[in-house]
Structures are given as C-alpha cells and as structure tokens.
Amino acid sequence: MAQESQITPRYLSGDKPALREFLDKFDVFLFDCDGVLWSGDHLFPGTVETLELLRKNGKQVVFVTNNSTKSRADYRKKLEGLGIPSTVEEIFSSSYSASIYISRILQLPENKRKVYVIGETGIEQELQSENVQYIGGTDPAYRRDVTPEDYKKIAAGDESLLDPEVGVVLVGLDFHFNYLKMALAYHYVKRGAVFLATNIDSTLPNSGTLFPGAGSMSAPLIMMLNQEPVALGKPSQAMMDSVEGKFKFDRSRTCMVGDRVNTDIRFGLEGKLGGTLGVLTGVSSKEEFVSGDVRPHAYLDKLSDLLDSE
Template sequence: MVRPSNWMNLPTKLISPTGKQVVFVTNNSTKSRADYRKKLEGLGIPSTVEEIFSSSYSASIYISRILQLPENKRKVYVIGETGIEQELGSENVKFIGGTDPAYRRDITPEDYKRIAAGDESLLDPEVGVVLVGLDFHFNYLKMALAYHYVKRGAVFLATNIDSTLPNSGTLFPGAGSMSAPLIMMLGQEPVALGKPSQAMMDSVEGKFKFDRSRTCMVGDRVNTDIRFGLEGKLGGTLGVLTGVSSKEEFVSGEIRPHAYLDKLSDLLDSE
C-alpha cells in the first residue's frame, strides 16, 4: 500500500513488472477515486479506480454498508469538498451541505433562532450522519449545524483527522482542523475512516484480500502512514523523505518505519 504523492516522478518499471499488487491509499477527501486516477495518469503512473482507496470512499462504504441507520435517518450532512460528494453518490447515499453555496455564508441572528427552534428548513430531520472532511470554505454556520445535528443524535464521522496539509513546501490546516472545534464543543471524538484508523485497514483488506504479513506500507508521514502500517501489523513499513516527516522522526521518533529512503526511486539503485 502506498500514499499516492510518494509515487511522483517514479519510473513505472518499479510498479508494473513486479507482479505485486499496488493499492494507493490516501487521506485526501477533496478528490474522488476517479480524480486520483486522472492525477496518477498525468504522472505516467498506471492505475485503475479500483486500486485507489481514499478516505472519502472509506467513509462512504462505512455509511452505506456498515452503519445500520433507521430508514428516516439515512441522509448525511457533509462538511467537505466534491470528493466526498462523488463517493457518497457512488454508494447512492443522500447528502446535504458540502459544496452547496447555500452553506457558504455568514450566520445571521435569524439563523440562531431557527436552529434553536429546530426549524426543519435549517436542520433536516432526515440527517443521521455528520461527515467531516477537509473543507476550503469552512465557516461558523457549517460548524453550528454540525454541532446541533450530532447533539440531536447524528453519528459523528471524519474522513481523517490529519492536523495539517502539506502544500508548496509548508503546512496548512488539515481535515482534523475542521473536526477539532466540534470535538471541543461535543466532548466527543468522531469515528475516523482514514489513516491511521484500523477501520480503513479492515476495509482495504476486505476489498483486496491481501496477506498482511507480505504487505508493505509506503508513506512520508509517521503519524498517519507509518502508524497505519504498524498498527495494522503489516509485514513492513517504508518511510520516504519526500513529504511531511523528517529523517530524525524516522530514525528516533516514537513511531518509526522498518526502513526509510530519501525517495522511492532509490529502490531502483539497489537492483
């Protein structure tokens, strides 16, 4: 299993001729599996949609196939982007929120009153799940609605709880930053469906039927990728210094991979 960003600029001969099954596992919920396949294709990396396992897909599977929701509580309130919406749609799960422009506004004094009164024009009575992912238009209104849905009994889920997002050589708020205020308000942790959650590992194993003892997790972040592999009792974990974690973390941190490389293409030099 591998984090998709670690395959950038990697010769395809390291992937296909080995006869090994490759699964691309990502916590990025803003893109669907189809979006990721296009991205990998643009990098010259062969893949199919079925070889990609995203946190948005993992959450959609969990909602549609594992959660036992009442008939009248099967709608999902989404904090997130189109990747979540597309994957929920692929599982025929109804949802509100997400990229709907109606939620991309400031809260008003009237909103407070309507939410407090349980006005169904703001609080949909069919919502049984709140799903939180990375949302580039996160605001107070979205947060307030999510809080009240959970207080009314909705299941609290998160695509992933990454605190930060690497971009342009630095870090920005990650999906966990969307969940954090809700956790503080509710005094409740969400069920997380991305790395390092073993719910995601179980889902991947259920789909691909692999032997954990003969599987290696490749990634650049110790608290998600490497922890995912270690807690999943995979045969190996391989850290790469092309992303978030440093060599010092790989060598002497609390969570350490079995081995590490400067970049994944270094494997070619060992042939």
C-alpha cells in the same frame, strides 16, 4: 508502542537478496504518495519503473491519500499529470474511505442514512459512488450568513434546517466553512448523528507554506461537543478497515510504504500488516526510522532502490 519500538529496521538499499526476500513476502503494497512517489510537483526518478516492476510481478498497488477534497477520479488525473499510470480502482482517498465506512461498515438504521457533509465536491462524488444520500457540502443554500430565524428554527428542530434522516455528520476540508455549517453540524451530532472526519490533519500544504486543513473544520466541533470524531484518514484504523473492506487483502501479505512514521508507518503497524517500508525522501529521518518510537520493518534511501531487486 512497546512492541513496535523493538523492531530493528532492516536497511535494504543495494542489498539484492534482501530486497527480493522482502518483496516476496507481500502481495499488496499500500503507497503514501507525497514524499514517496513525488514531492510537491516533482516526480522522483524511477517512480514509474518501480510501480511497473511491482505490477509486472503480480503485486496489487494501492495509493492511499488523506486528501479529501479530490475524488478518486480527480486524484487519478493528478497522478496522470505527474506521469504515473493508474486506475481509479487503485486509489484510496480519505473521502472514499469515509464513503466506504458509511456504506459498508456503519450499520445505520433505515431512516437515519443521510449524511450531513462539511466539505467539497470530492466527498460528494465519493458518497455518490457508494449510493449514500447526503445534504450540505457544496449546496449554495449553506453558503450564507446565519440569521435570527436560523437560531429559532434550529432550537425548535425545524425540519427545513435539520433533516430528521441525517444519521452521520462527515467533516472534511471545506473552503466555504462558515458559522451556519458549524451550528448545524453541532446540532446534528447532539441529536445523535455519528461524528466522522475524513481526516484530522490540522494543516494543508499549499504554495510552499501551510493553510488550514480538514482538522481545522473539526476543531470547533470537538471543542463544543467535547468529543473526537472517528477520523478516516491515516493513521486511523477506520481507514485500514475501509481499505480491507474493499480489497479483501491478507494483512500478513500486505506492506505499507511511506515517509512519515507518525502517519504511514503507524498506520501499517497498528493495522498489523505483514510489513512497513520507510523511505528517506520525505518527512522522517533515518534516525527516526532506526531509533524512534515508531519504526518501520525496513527502509530504503528512496523508493526506486526496489529496482535493484531485479
């Protein structure tokens, strides 16, 4: 982090020439959503107009979210519900990122291309969209107690429980997490499957407080295996590779916009993007932006200050 810590972030709010100069440097803007475009269920004023301005000026807009339970189609509906026009193609979620990573970046042997999923329907839909075969997930056959027979079958490598074609274990947020799923995931990885996680956020905000996040499903496996998963969510560069795999953008002409230094800004800096833009409407403070360990290239009081570039 030594290099990044020497950035002196430029404050752009209200500075029309600086805003113009900044925007001119980029063709692609990657957006974190909660804390940037909205907070909880509250859309920030000017969000829609700002996105419109960028699109009007020929900028590619991409929404990058660690949410793994929703498919991109579901997420587009969420954006629509908040009044933000978007297309499915503009949305990049950690479950989609994982699917892209599996289908386009991992070089799996012919007979090891199935994915064992711990997670909900959002992951399944995205695997389908990339024609990746999977088992587990929302299949009711896995939503049951472990039995004495299961132990014996798993120990014996019985193919009715351990599919020999599974080459990847993908762990995301699963509201139906249980002992059997944990045991199967462990044994697949021990048998050589790649250990992937959509994201490893330990908690998930809901109803104004926190609940177990996707990372809570990976935690037991990390402990049992003494191995970290390749995590596809921000700030993992596997996600950046996936975004690039799809959009084929020029990193030097791409800017990451976010409210959190440790996920969003770090994601952009480690990805060697041309720019990172912090906004003060979310988690990180001005002090963190200007004197923290991880600093954005520039920052704004709020996203809609970009409208002043006009």
